Amino acid sequence: MKNYRAKLFLLLCVSLVLILSNMAIAQQPPEERTPTNVAGNWTIYSKGSDGQTATKYIELKQDGNTITGHFKGPNQSGGLEGTVNGRHIMFRTKTRDVLTFLGMVDGNSIEGTFNIRGKSGTWEARRAD
Numbered sequence: 034m035k036n037y038r039a040k041l042f043l044l045l046c047v048s049l050v051l052i053l054s055n056m057a058i059a060q061q062p063p064e065e066r067t068p069t070n071v072a073g074n075w076t077i078y079s080k081g082s083d084g085q086t087a088t089k090y091i092e093l094k095q096d097g098n099t100i101t102g103h104f105k106g107p108n109q110s111g112g113l114e115g116t117v118n119g120r121h122i123m124f125r126t127k128t129r130d131v132l133t134f135l136g137m138v139d140g141n142s143i144e145g146t147f148n149i150r151g152k153s154g155t156w157e158a159r160r161a162d
Contacts, residue, residue, distance in 0.1 A: 066118055068097065068117035068119065069122075071095055071122060073093060075092075075093065075158040076088065076161055077089040077091060078157055081152060082153055082154050089105065091158070099116060100114065100116065100124055102124075104128065104132070106126075109128045111129075115134075122135070122137070122138055123136075130150055133149075134156060141160040142157065142160070143156075144156070
């Protein structure tokens with residue numbers, strides 16, 4: 034009986050150590066990767082969930098992982114702000130109807146999804162310069 038209790042106690046101790054180790058690792062912030070250069074002028078080709086297509090334009094400025102710039106679409110224009118982490122890009126327009134773009138950068142092109150007023154679609158962009 035004592036041998037059983039000792040083994041059970043040891044098993045509980047090992048389990049507790051593993052759980053606490055995993056919690057410590059999970060609480061560490063994600064490692065930031067060197068951002069891809071996205072500065073420049075881009076043309077966006079988008080397709081909404083309703084099948085409608087549109088052409089939009091963005092001018093991006095980059096400071097490390099932070100991006101700012103200007104957005105111009107068919108019905109609105111304004112500033113934008115976002116981030117680049119490795120090849121992952123995310124930015125939001127500062128417009129009447131906010132658009133949120135998520136994507137993956139591959140050199141002079143980007144592909145991803147966007148959201149506006151609860152609707153989504155796909156987009157791809159090509160660097161103009």
